[in-house]
Amino acid sequence: MTAELPYLAPPRTSADGPGDRERGPDRYSEGMFSHAIDGERQRLTLLESLLDRHTRRRLTALGAGPGTEVLEVGGGGGSVARWLAGRGARVTVTDLDTRFLDGLKDLGVRVLRHDLSADDFPPESFDLVHTRYVVIHQASPDRAVARLVRWLRPGGVLVVEEPASFSVMESPHPAYRKVMRDFRAHLERSLGSDTGWARTLPEPLRRAGLAGVGLDARIQMIHGGGAEALWWRMNLERSRAGMVAHGAVCHEDFEAAYEELASPGFHDLALTVMTAWGRRPG
């Protein structure tokens, strides 16, 4: 079991100045990726199956192990928190919606409903802070990084893994390219996500005062009928009504893209996963 660590509940922070929560606290959890939507558990599990191997390798290399006090932010389906607990780390996992994480309490994991951009932890609480596919959805990704850094002990490590979309935008497959370009715009419109931010990594970590900063950029491959293609179909189908209503794409574009994504001959690049890390001096 983890030792009790004080958790600073709301009031929502003012430390970052006004405007940090311009879009309201729950735009993500009430939007197209709400955990209440049918199939969201499956979408998150699929994502974990696509990303976890790489994440585990990186966290192992950066010292996650027995006794490490770890914070997993925006834990989603919980596979990373579960794996860390299995390695003997003392794990706190947060999310706006913890319905898929609550079972981890049986493993001694501390599960908190906690908003990265609004709720706090005492400074210098953790040896390792990890987050994946969460920061770009914050109203200010740079401020979110500054908060994550504050929660690190001196000598502690921050690992941020976020998707960048540039590797998709010039696809030679016309229907895939068209709907994916508009999906990126849709994410910005509907959730306020900053799909260009990950490309700036690792500089935000350096600016936040971290040392020994490193970056690993890895492009996900997408094959017709494969797991990545299925994940994309789920994302697109969620967004279809809103995207069609906006007018840049129509239902025929979706059908054509789904046909490409299901075709055994389809091979292309998907998102680039930018993994950045750095150590708090001291």
Ligand SMILES: C[S@@+](CC[C@H](N)C(=O)[O-])C[C@H]1O[C@@H](n2cnc3c(N)ncnc32)[C@H](O)[C@@H]1O
């Ligand atoms: C794309 S999912 C990624 C889940 C998990 N990190 C993974 O990579 O498998 C994004 C997760 O971040 C959570 N999230 C989004 N904004 C958040 C915030 N401000 N504070 C905490 N969690 C947040 C969502 O509820 C969701 O579970």
